[in-house]
Amino acid sequence: MEKEIVDNSQLFFGKHTIYIDVKRKIEFKALGGTIPDGFLFDFSNKEEPEFYIVEVEFKNHDFYKHIFPQITKFFAFFKNRKSQSELVEKIFSIVNTDIKLKKEFKKYLGEKEIYKSIKDTIDSSQNILLIIDDNKDELLEIMETYSNTWGKMVKFLILKKFVNNNEFIYVIEPDFENIEYGFAESVDKAEREELEYTEEFHLEGINDNSKRLILRSKKNY
Numbered sequence: 001m002e003k004e005i006v007d008n009s010q011l012f013f014g015k016h017t018i019y020i021d022v023k024r025k026i027e028f029k030a031l032g033g034t035i036p037d038g039f040l041f042d043f044s045n046k047e048e049p050e051f052y053i054v055e056v057e058f059k060n061h062d063f064y065k066h067i068f069p070q071i072t073k074f075f076a077f078f079k080n081r082k083s084q085s086e087l088v089e090k091i092f093s094i095v096n097t098d099i100k101l102k103k104e105f106k107k108y109l110g111e112k113e114i115y116k117s118i119k120d121t122i123d124s125s126q127n128i129l130l131i132i133d134d135n136k137d138e139l140l141e142i143m144e145t146y147s148n149t150w151g152k153m154v155k156f157l158i159l160k161k162f163v164n165n166n167e168f169i170y171v172i173e174p175d176f177e178n179i180e181y182g183f184a185e186s187v188d189k190a191e192r193e194e195l196e197y198t199e200e201f202h203l204e205g206i207n208d209n210s211k212r213l214i215l216r217s218k219k220n221y
Contacts (some may be wrong), residue, residue, distance in 0.1 A: 001159065002037050003135060004170070009040075012159070012172055016043045019054070020094060020102050027067050034073045039091060040129060041121065043108040051121045052129040052155070053077075059134040063172045070141070071128060077124045106192050118206045133161075 002021075005012060009019035020039040038054040053074050056066050071195050092115045095101045102114070135158065141212050143150045162169040 001058070001132070001161070004161065005038065005054075005056060005131065005159075008170070011041065012170075013040060014044060014106070017041065018043070018101070018108075020091065020101070022054075034070055036074070046108055049108070049117075049121045049125065050127060051125045052127045054129045054131065057130065057132045059132060059136060062172075063136055063138040063142075067130075067136070071130065071150070071154065074128050075153065078153070084122055088115070088122055091118055091122075120168075126153060129157065130154055131159050133159060161213045 006019065006021045010017060013019065018041045020041075022036055022038050037056040038051045040052040040054050042050040042052070044050075055070060055074070057070075061067055077087075095105055095114055095118070105114050105117070139156060143154065143156075158171075158173045160171045162171070
C-alpha cells in the first residue's frame, strides 16, 4: 500500500500537498528508532500549512504489539526539541537536494526560506496520519481513552484497493480534506470479501467525495 500512496499522494490527499517517501530517504533515530512511511505537508492554507507524520498499517497487524508502540514513539518525538531539530535538518537536506521537491516547495513558499518554513510548520503543526486498510476495533477505545494524544494528534484514514476488470479502484474514507481527528467509519462489510464485483457494487453506500476519487483513480491506470 505504501507504493500506491507514493504514486497517488495528491489524488489521495489533495493537489496542494507534498508527500515525502521517507523510508527510501531517511536513516536516523530521531523518531525513537522508528522510521515512518512518509511525511506530508499540506499547503491548502499557505499561511498555516500542516505537517503530518504518515504511518501505513494493515488490519492484520497486532494493535498493541505493533501499531500502538509505533504511534507512541511519534508522540514522544513531538515532545523532544532536539529530535525535531534533527528532523528539520533531514527534511531540508532531502528537499534541497531534490530538484522536483524543491520546486514544489517553492511553488507554495515563494520567496520564503525553505528551511525556516519547514521548521515553523513542524513547530506549530504536530499531526500523525494513520492510514489502514480497514477499521481496527481497538482504535475507537484508544482515541477515547487517550484523548489528549490519540484523540487530538492522530487522524485516521481507511484506504482500500479493489480490482475490477484489471483496473484498480481505490476507496478512501473520509476524504482527506474533510477528515477530523478521531475515528473513521468503514465501508460496508460486504466489500471486505476478496471477490471481484462490479464497480456499481463497490460504489454503493460510499459518499460522493469517495466516489469521485475512485473514478479519478481508475483513469490513471
